[in-house]
Amino acid sequence: MVDLMLLAPEITILVTGLIVLLAGLFLSAQSKKILGYIATLGCLVAMLLTISSFGTTAVMFSNSLSIDALSQFFKIVFLTVTTLVCIASVKYTDGNDHADEYYVLVLFATIGMMMVASANDLMVLFVAFELASLATYALAGFEKKNPASIEASMKYFIIGSLSAALLLLGIGYVYGATGTTNIEGIAQNIDLLLNSPMGILSLVLLIAGFGFKIALVPFHMWAPDTYQGAPSLVSALLAAGSKKMGIIAAFKVFIGALIALQADWQIAFAILAVLTMTYGNIVALSQTSVKRMLAYSSLAQAGYITMAFVVMTPMALTGGILYALSHGFMKAGAFIATAAVVYMVTSENKDILNADHLDNFKGLGRRMPITALSMTVFVFALSGIPPTAGYMSKFILFSSTIQSGLVWLAVIAILNSALSLYYYARVVRYMYAKPTDGDRVSEPLPYVVALLLAVAGVLVIGIWPEPFVNMAMEAASVLI
Amino acid sequence: MLPILSLIVLIPILFSAVTFFTKTKEQARISALVGTLITLVLTMYMYFSFDSTSAAMQFEEAANWIPSLGITYHLGVDGVSMPLILLNAIVIPLLIIYTWNDVRAAPNRFYALILAMQGAVIGVFISLDFFLFYVFWELTLVPLFFMVNIWGGAKKKHAAIKFFIYTHVASLVMLLGIFGLYYNAWSLNGVPNMDMAYLIGQFQFLESEIARDAIFLALLFGFIVKTPVVPFHSWLPDAYSEAPTAGSVLFILLKIGGYGLFRVMLPMLPFTATPSLMITIMGALGAISIIYGAFLALAQKDLKRMIAYSSISHMGYVTLGAAGLVSLSISGAMFQQFSHGLIMSIMFMSCGVIQTKTGTSIINNLGGLAQKMPKLTVIMVLGFMASLGLPGLTGFIAEFLVLTFSFINVPIYVMIALLAIVITAAYHLWALQRAMFGPFNEKLGDIVDISSFQTFSMGIIALLVLYFGLNPSPVLDMMITNSEHIVSLMAVMGV
Numbered sequence: 006m007v008d009l010m011l012l013a014p015e016i017t018i019l020v021t022g023l024i025v026l027l028a029g030l031f032l033s034a035q036s037k038k039i040l041g042y043i044a045t046l047g048c049l050v051a052m053l054l055t056i057s058s059f060g061t062t063a064v065m066f067s068n069s070l071s072i073d074a075l076s077q078f079f080k081i082v083f084l085t086v087t088t089l090v091c092i093a094s095v096k097y098t099d100g101n102d103h104a105d106e107y108y109v110l111v112l113f114a115t116i117g118m119m120m121v122a123s124a125n126d127l128m129v130l131f132v133a134f135e136l137a138s139l140a141t142y143a144l145a146g147f148e149k150k151n152p153a154s155i156e157a158s159m160k161y162f163i164i165g166s167l168s169a170a171l172l173l174l175g176i177g178y179v180y181g182a183t184g185t186t187n188i189e190g191i192a193q194n195i196d197l198l199l200n201s202p203m204g205i206l207s208l209v210l211l212i213a214g215f216g217f218k219i220a221l222v223p224f225h226m227w228a229p230d231t232y233q234g235a236p237s238l239v240s241a242l243l244a245a246g247s248k249k250m251g252i253i254a255a256f257k258v259f260i261g262a263l264i265a266l267q268a269d270w271q272i273a274f275a276i277l278a279v280l281t282m283t284y285g286n287i288v289a290l291s292q293t294s295v296k297r298m299l300a301y302s303s304l305a306q307a308g309y310i311t312m313a314f315v316v317m318t319p320m321a322l323t324g325g326i327l328y329a330l331s332h333g334f335m336k337a338g339a340f341i342a343t344a345a346v347v348y349m350v351t352s353e354n355k356d357i358l359n360a361d362h363l364d365n366f367k368g369l370g371r372r373m374p375i376t377a378l379s380m381t382v383f384v385f386a387l388s389g390i391p392p393t394a395g396y397m398s399k400f401i402l403f404s405s406t407i408q409s410g411l412v413w414l415a416v417i418a419i420l421n422s423a424l425s426l427y428y429y430a431r432v433v434r435y436m437y438a439k440p441t442d443g444d445r446v447s448e449p450l451p452y453v454v455a456l457l458l459a460v461a462g463v464l465v466i467g468i469w470p471e472p473f474v475n476m477a478m479e480a481a482s483v484l485i
Numbered sequence: 486m487l488p489i490l491s492l493i494v495l496i497p498i499l500f501s502a503v504t505f506f507t508k509t510k511e512q513a514r515i516s517a518l519v520g521t522l523i524t525l526v527l528t529m530y531m532y533f534s535f536d537s538t539s540a541a542m543q544f545e546e547a548a549n550w551i552p553s554l555g556i557t558y559h560l561g562v563d564g565v566s567m568p569l570i571l572l573n574a575i576v577i578p579l580l581i582i583y584t585w586n587d588v589r590a591a592p593n594r595f596y597a598l599i600l601a602m603q604g605a606v607i608g609v610f611i612s613l614d615f616f617l618f619y620v621f622w623e624l625t626l627v628p629l630f631f632m633v634n635i636w637g638g639a640k641k642k643h644a645a646i647k648f649f650i651y652t653h654v655a656s657l658v659m660l661l662g663i664f665g666l667y668y669n670a671w672s673l674n675g676v677p678n679m680d681m682a683y684l685i686g687q688f689q690f691l692e693s694e695i696a697r698d699a700i701f702l703a704l705l706f707g708f709i710v711k712t713p714v715v716p717f718h719s720w721l722p723d724a725y726s727e728a729p730t731a732g733s734v735l736f737i738l739l740k741i742g743g744y745g746l747f748r749v750m751l752p753m754l755p756f757t758a759t760p761s762l763m764i765t766i767m768g769a770l771g772a773i774s775i776i777y778g779a780f781l782a783l784a785q786k787d788l789k790r791m792i793a794y795s796s797i798s799h800m801g802y803v804t805l806g807a808a809g810l811v812s813l814s815i816s817g818a819m820f821q822q823f824s825h826g827l828i829m830s831i832m833f834m835s836c837g838v839i840q841t842k843t844g845t846s847i848i849n850n851l852g853g854l855a856q857k858m859p860k861l862t863v864i865m866v867l868g869f870m871a872s873l874g875l876p877g878l879t880g881f882i883a884e885f886l887v888l889t890f891s892f893i894n895v896p897i898y899v900m901i902a903l904l905a906i907v908i909t910a911a912y913h914l915w916a917l918q919r920a921m922f923g924p925f926n927e928k929l930g931d932i933v934d935i936s937s938f939q940t941f942s943m944g945i946i947a948l949l950v951l952y953f954g955l956n957p958s959p960v961l962d963m964m965i966t967n968s969e970h971i972v973s974l975m976a977v978m979g980v
Contacts, residue, residue, distance in 0.1 A: 419660070433631075438641070
């Protein structure tokens with residue numbers, strides 16, 4: 006029975022999802038507002054359960070699930086993002102007859118991500134991966150009457166399915182060679198894959214498969230379109246949550262199972278990391294759609310996190326894992342702030358296209374002071390200005406590259422980080438230095454609550470990082 | 486014992502938040518003034534109980550912050566930082582008085598940014614842990630970015646973003662250098678530690694000569710871009726001249742680049758692989774800045790840009806004096822930082838008044854302002870005279886010490902710098918003559934003299950310039966104590 010207690014967070018989310026699903030059948034569109042509160046409550050309970058069991062280690066179900074600091078840490082990341090998204094969604098789904106479907110999908114996607122975090126078997130990992138993906142495909146198309154949303158969903162679905170096929174094929178080769186899908190089993194039989202073309206082939210397929218989810222260049226094509234077209238809060242879930250699922254899966258597969266092939270995949274990740282961060286930052290410079298800019302910025306951030314694979318020291322992994330948490334807060338926050346602006350703009354003018362255009366951020370400091378201030382904190386955090394979570398994570402991650410002598414990588418990363426300041430600062434300039442004729446609008450409470458929670462997260466990790474660094478170190482020690 | 490150092494950082498930041506949420510202009514400026522006056526009182530208390538015969542850190546505070554990375558909350562003050570804290574604590578309340586009646590958009594934000602800036606700058610001066618140091622160092626960027634962007638002149642957008650990115654890149658390069666120091670000490674002793682003195686002390690044990698030079702140059706780059714030093718100065722004229730007057734004064738008080746030279750670079754210098762090359766770099770850049778800044782100042786048509794270039798020229802003395810490597814040349818460089826902060830505040834404040842009263846700062850469009858603005862003229866002439874190095878005022882003492890004592894180790898650069906003295910006198914006097922004296926330019930219309938608030942704040946700074954010019958020892962003594970200490974540390978290695 007002790008075992009089941011460790012699954013309590015997943016069970017809580019599942020039960021919450023089922024309650025929402027059932028209640029949705031009986032509630033009228035107006036009273037569906039309560040579902041948002043239920044979903045938030047479920048996430049909070051699950052988060053408390055995860056934190057309280059942090060540090061326990063166990064394997065269960067014939068060694069197919071493993072609970073350890075790493076999986077718990079990433080579950081905290083996913084639950085954080087989902088909680089923020091659920092809180093903000095209360096306003097977004099207000100009066101929508103399909104609110105129940107929305108929350109069910111969000112919660113099921115979260116279970117998928119959480120299961121990936123604790124998967125210890127490639128089959129479990131794949132099924133959980135698909136659970137999360139399928140739910141998010143549907144979510145991206147949640148605004149059924151909005152062509153952009155449908156396009157986003159279609160693109161995401163088609164490319165996602167392709168990548169799933171590649172992933173499965175990669176898993177198939179690994180299974181074919183080693184005779185097992187268990188992560189530790191693969192690591193033990195790895196000599197069967199070493200120095201064989203099959204090893205290289207499976208690496209290529211796996212990197213491509215995970216690369217799609219993490220949106221590494223050149224597997225990123227879907228990300229900007231999807232993040233831009235999907236409802237902003239869903240983009241928050243995709244960029245801040247689902248992307249981390251790709252990262253934890255890659256951690257497990259490459260570092261957990263295929264560590265013996267390190268020499269081969271490390272060079273691939275080095276190239277991908279440099280390409281991704283440089284491409285993301287350069288393309289972000291010219292974007293006028295804030296969501297698209299955030300999409301490219303999240304490419305760049307994924308590039309930074311990928312550096313952890315290249316450096317592969319405990320310090321670098323600590324930095325990468327802490328970055329995942331910080332990015333969860335920063336990126337979810339930035340998308341939620343954008344969602345608040347989109348909400349304001351569309352409530353003024355129903356038929357507006359490009360509601361997230363930079364021009365709509367003009368004078369936001371006066372029109373929506375809390376949203377503007379929070380957005381400022383998020384973009385400065387994303388660019389790594391202290392004392393924020395983004396700075397703390399970059400500090401650990403970038404410094405680890407110096408520690409292991411990869412000065413060139415540190416220089417590229419730092420130049421990128423400086424480059425990114427340009428487009429982040431531009432958003433701030435639009436919000437505070439551009440005049441506007443718009444009036445002060447009242448900011449919807451759910452958005453404000455979600456934003457303030459995210460700001461608190463960003464600043465707490467930045468100012469008092471000790472507990473988070475310790476947790477990330479413990480999580481990293483699972484890998485190395 | 487009162488944690489006085491924490492207080493002089495926290496009080497401005499706290500009052501910054503309070504000011505941000507005030508509703509009216511009246512509340513905003515009073516809250517800002519109260520915050521800075523409390524800081525001033527605490528700083529004066531600290532100054533008068535400061536032992537200027539000791540080179541050790543005083544008023545130290547230390548607490549664990551992020552033990553897993555060896556990061557501590559470690560504060561302290563010595564003769565290098567005390568005068569700079571004093572400078573900030575004195576000038577910023579006067580700056581608030583100076584802007585008292587200026588009608589501006591969003592006064593609550595304006596004053597909140599000034600206070601945040603004060604907290605961040607003082608934070609840089611008192612941090613003894615590299616992590617903390619870097620946090621404050623970067624924090625100084627943000628208020629200035631907003632200050633230029635919101636209240637700046639015609640090209641504010643360009644100036645703000647250029648300043649922000651240029652100096653941010655330099656800070657990041659400096660951060661790489663800090664990483665180098667950090668991991669060097671970590672791999673030597675097996676424990677992470679970010680303490681400044683400790684990391685600087687461990688620098689000499691780094692085996693690779695290339696790494697030692699690379700770390701030194703990375704840190705030096707971070708500091709000289711902020712100072713700034715030619716050829717890394719191009720952000721400065723734009724930022725200084727596009728900023729509102731208060732912003733320009735805040736830039737002037739941002740003496741963190743020069744401070745870094747004394748705190749970090751000089752103790753490390755003897756242990757680089759090629760100390761003589763490093764001395765050459767610093768000396769040459771200092772001399773070039775002095776002469777290049779002076780020539781460009783001579784060519785400026787805009788009074789504010791002229792002052793900006795003159796600032797580059799004057800900050801060259803700081804770098805040159807540091808490269809002089811004698812305790813008195815280093816003290817001269819430190820005193821130049823202090824004196825420059827006071828003098829440039831007067832110059833920018835005068836220029837700001839002229840700009841608001843006449844609507845222009847193009848020198849040729851002015852003329853004969855002395856007839857209409859006698860009070861301003863007295864103070865401004867004093868500021869200009871101090872800036873060109875008239876004996877009896879602070880600028881003379883600083884430049885005299887730097888030039889005389891740098892001659893011992895870097896005579897060639899001193900000779901180059903001497904050439905600039907004539908040009909310095911020329912552009913100051915020429916600008917004064919064209920703008921303030923001669924026949925009054927009737928196109929300027931009716932002009933009134935500076936307000937009593939402005940007279941008060943500028944007058945006090947002018948009196949300080951005179952006072953420290955006649956009697957520099959209240960700040961110079963502690964500088965000499967500490968520069969002797971720095972030199973004795975270097976002498977251990979026989980440089």
